[in-house]
Amino acid sequence: xxxxxxxxxxxxxxxxxxxxxxxKFAIATGAVPEIRARDVHREPTPRLGGIAMFFxxxxxxxxxxxxxxxxxxxxxxxEPRALLSGAALIWIIGVLDDKFEIDALIKLGGQMIAAGxxxxxxxxxxxxxxxxxxxxxLTDWQGTLLxxxxxxITINAVNFVDGLDGLAAGMVCIxxxxxxxxxxxxxxxxxxxAAAPATLFTAILIGMCxxxxxxxxxxxxxxxxxxxxxxxxxxxxxxxxxxxxxxxxDTMAIFAQDGSAQTAHAALPVFIPLLLPLTIxxxxxxxxxxxxxxRTWNGQSPFAADRGHLHHRLLQIGxxxxxxxxxxxxxxxxxxxxxxxxxxxxxxxxxxxxxxxLSAVGLVLLLLPRFTPRAPRWAERFVPPRYRRRAPVALAxxxxxxxxxxxxxxxxxxxxxxxxxxxxxxxxGSRTPVPAGVNGATAVGGRARLLDRRKAGTRG
Numbered sequence: 001x002x003x004x005x006x007x008x009x010x011x012x013x014x015x016x017x018x019x020x021x022x023x024k025f026a027i028a029t030g031a032v033p034e035i036r037a038r039d040v041h042r043e044p045t046p047r048l049g050g051i052a053m054f055f056x057x058x059x060x061x062x063x064x065x066x067x068x069x070x071x072x073x074x075x076x077x078x079e080p081r082a083l084l085s086g087a088a089l090i091w092i093i094g095v096l097d098d099k100f101e102i103d104a105l106i107k108l109g110g111q112m113i114a115a116g117x118x119x120x121x122x123x124x125x126x127x128x129x130x131x132x133x134x135x136x137x138l139t140d141w142q143g144t145l146l147x148x149x150x151x152x153i154t155i156n157a158v159n160f161v162d163g164l165d166g167l168a169a170g171m172v173c174i175x176x177x178x179x180x181x182x183x184x185x186x187x188x189x190x191x192x193x194a195a196a197p198a199t200l201f202t203a204i205l206i207g208m209c210x211x212x213x214x215x216x217x218x219x220x221x222x223x224x225x226x227x228x229x230x231x232x233x234x235x236x237x238x239x240x241x242x243x244x245x246x247x248x249x250d251t252m253a254i255f256a257q258d259g260s261a262q263t264a265h266a267a268l269p270v271f272i273p274l275l276l277p278l279t280i281x282x283x284x285x286x287x288x289x290x291x292x293x294x295r296t297w298n299g300q301s302p303f304a305a306d307r308g309h310l311h312h313r314l315l316q317i318g319x320x321x322x323x324x325x326x327x328x329x330x331x332x333x334x335x336x337x338x339x340x341x342x343x344x345x346x347x348x349x350x351x352x353x354x355x356x357x358l359s360a361v362g363l364v365l366l367l368l369p370r371f372t373p374r375a376p377r378w379a380e381r382f383v384p385p386r387y388r389r390r391a392p393v394a395l396a397x398x399x400x401x402x403x404x405x406x407x408x409x410x411x412x413x414x415x416x417x418x419x420x421x422x423x424x425x426x427x428x429g430s431r432t433p434v435p436a437g438v439n440g441a442t443a444v445g446g447r448a449r450l451l452d453r454r455k456a457g458t459r460g
Contacts, residue, residue, distance in 0.1 A: 007063050010063045019215045086118040218325065
């Protein structure tokens with residue numbers, strides 16, 4: 001465990017330290033797209049955060065290769081090299097898309113090629129467990145098609161959910177943590193060495209996401225872009241493929257022919273490799289399916305962008321940016337860790353009760369904006385403003401007219417006037433994005449200001 005933790009920490013540190021210079025590089029190269037209609041942020045924010053994440057991946061693999069307990073993974077398995085090859089290819093495609101916005105079909109073709117490169121180097125699904133049959137060996141073509149499909153679906157599911165600050169990195173980090181516990185249990189608990197690559201991949205993936213999250217939490221200073229979202233999606237898919245395809249569950253000696261209830265519970269870990277990859281990306285996958293159905297129903301292309309994703313709907317019903325992200329985190333953790341916990345001890349009723357209880361809490365959190373409680377008058381000073389009762393209209397009118405009655409000019413906010421239209425830039429409730437300097441949280445200034453180091457500072 002110490003070697004995995006060291007690899008995780010090195011990956012997180014490299015990713016965190018490189019994200020600041022990468023942000024400045026993105027600003028200097030003009031990788032700062034304009035705000036689109038579907039975007040939630042209000043100030044231009046640089047992308048290309050995937051550059052730091054990719055070098056964090058390389059650092060993690062390099063450190064693991066020099067650790068005594070993890071070196072054997074590189075000696076008897078070619079999967080780390082296959083992962084690095086596919087990750088490099090998908091990363092290059094993502095960087096080009098972040099800078100030049102290439103066509104969606106070209107990206108899809110690049111994803112399939114990256115998956116094919118990993119298959120050619122041995123990272124593929126060799127067999128799958130089938131209920132009532134056992135382990136079924138796949139032909140080369142079946143394994144290749146299934147591997148490519150899983151990689152493409154996972155990459156696009158993660159890419160679709162990358163719509164709020166810190167959302168994609170946090171959800172993938174939670175999923176990778178659950179997958180790490182499952183793979184580590186198979187590797188150490190059951191002594192199956194074939195699960196070691198997946199354990200290493202998930203540890204590195206956690207480090208990549210944690211290191212980038214410190215720069216990407218709301219308000220984000222940099223976005224990972226497609227170079228980052230497709231990269232972590234590919235690493236997550238590679239972890240699932242490594243466990244699903246290469247770990248022969250027959251070696252766990254849990255198959256039996258008596259058909260008893262005890263045997264059915266004991267055989268559950270056999271089918272977890274089929275279920276866990278789907279549960280890990282359950283929310284992104286549901287968002288992907290709903291987006292395709294919604295756009296096709298409206299006569300649009302499945303690749304057309306819109307504001308109908310799950311995180312957009314959370315914002316529409318009244319959740320704040322941070323709360324919407326935390327709710328998505330919550331559901332990801334409940335699903336992923338619930339499946340892992342149930343696979344460890346499927347006979348424990350308390351696990352089911354805990355999952356049901358947390359799901360009920362999640363439903364309450366989802367509906368909270370619709371049923372916002374109002375505090376009594378005497379307690380308003382002790383609660384946040386959103387829980388206070390609205391002031392009566394008469395009081396608001398008197399407060400507005402009071403300065404005029406005293407002969408004083410009423411104070412007005414900058415940019416507002418008595419004849420300001422409701423939708424004008426100076427109207428109340430509207431905001432006009434004003435780019436700040438380079439030191440701003442997410443703003444990007446002009447090139448002339450970038451050169452003035454004494455004013456801009458050196459903070460990344």
